[in-house]
Amino acid sequence: MKNLKSLLLLLSVCSLALFNNCTSETQSKNTGDKDSTAAIPVEISGVTRGSISAYYSTTTTLEAEEEAMVVAKVRGIVESLQVEEGDYVQKGQVLAKLEDEQLKIEAQRAKATMDRLYNDYQRNQELYEKQLISAEQFENAKFEYASQQAAYELAQLNLEYSTIKAPISGVISQRMIKVGNMVNTDEEVFKITDFNPLLAILHVPEHEMSKLNKNQVAYLQVDAIQGQSFQGKVLRISPVVNPETGTFKVTVAVNDNTKQLKPGMFGRIRIVYDTHDNALMIPKNAVISEDGYNSVYEIKDKLAYRKNIETGYINGNNIEVISGLNEGDQVVTIGQSSLQDSALVEVVSY
Structure with missing residues (x-):
């Protein structure tokens, strides 16, 4: 009887263990199913x-639309400088002055001679009208006066050239002279660059020619000015394709009222050729x-x-x-x- 009770107890324990094991497997399976369908x-x-919009994109280096090398038109010593590098100047503005004492004296002497010859011309004209001198004498007096008048105007022009002026509006990008320097005729003294507009010169593959037209909008970004875009437009398109490179030249004008852009800056440009x-x-x-x-x-x-x-x-x-x-x-x-x-x-x- 005691053995029977022990056997029944053992069977109960085994049954309970088997039930617990099955329950654990079921719960594990349900957890796995839930994980497999997680969002x-x-x-x-x-x-x-x-x-x-659709763009044609490429890289470019900016160039100036207008650039002028200012040269001295007369020989002389630099007396004063009126501008410095980085200054903006208007066309006709004084940039520097050369010593002009000698030029003033030469102009005065030329005028005195001209005045004397003018009086001679007037007197000879009266005599010629009264037929007291020959036509040849009158013509010689007339010629001498006209020649001296030209000499005086040239002396006045040289005197005016002693004041060096800007031929275009722009920024003084280079100064090559100092006060006291002797400059010769046609010697370079200043370089003026017009920054507005600046030009982006592109060499575009010929298969893009049908997409690009004059006045299309373009956007420029330069490495030196991060996070800012500058607007421009296609200024001109060359009708000729370079047979060696298979490209044609496109010029884009970029306006910058903030004056941040400079010639020589490298950037990336996009030309809008179509918009949906x-x-x-x-x-x-x-x-x-x-x-x-x-x-x-x-x-x-x-x-x-x-x-x-x-x-x-x-x-x-x-x-x-x-x-x-x-x-x-x-x-x-x-x-x-x-x-x-x-x-x-x-x-x-x-």
Whole structure:
């Protein structure tokens, strides 16, 4: 009887252990099923409408539209400087003065001689009208007066040239003289650069010729000025293609009222050659490109469905959607790499 009770007790313990083991396996299985269907966190964005443009992009170095090398027109010693490098000057503004005492004396002497010859000419004219002198004598007096008049005007011009003036408006980009220097005729003394507009000279492949036209809008960004864009326009397009390079020359004028841009700056330029208004757009990072096809994950009822789309122009962070989506649809922008078609998702940012 005692053995029977021990056997029954042992069977009870084994049954309880087996039940507990089965319960644990069932709970473990249920937990695994729950984890396998957990929602994947994603960020999404809506399909919107707006204007999107196509660009021709390239790099460029800025050049000045107008640049003039100022030269001395007479020989002399620099008496004073009126401007310095970096100064903005107007056309005709005085840049420097040369010593002019000798030129003044030469002009005065030329005028005195001219006045004397003028009196001789007047007297000879009266005598000629009274037929008291020959026509040859009268013509000689007339010629001497005219010749001296030209000499006086030349002396006055040389005196005026002792004041060096700006031939164009712009910025003094270089000064080559100092006070006390002797400068000779045609010696370079200043360099003036007109910074507005500045030019971006592009050499564009010939297959782009049909896209570009005069007056198209362009945007310039330079490495020296981060985060700022400058607007310009296509100024002229060469009709000739260089047979050696297969390119044609495009000149873009860039206006900078802030005067931050300088000749020689390196930058990147984009020319807008077409714009689609009221176009469907999504963020560029929503698009998955594989095997020549573009697709997105569209969100419907907390599920992500992969859809192929046809894309168009790319503008900054946006890309045009030609087909495959409608306005108001929602697409995944972050988290696509963890998704499969029809995956359960949790939107964490919109």
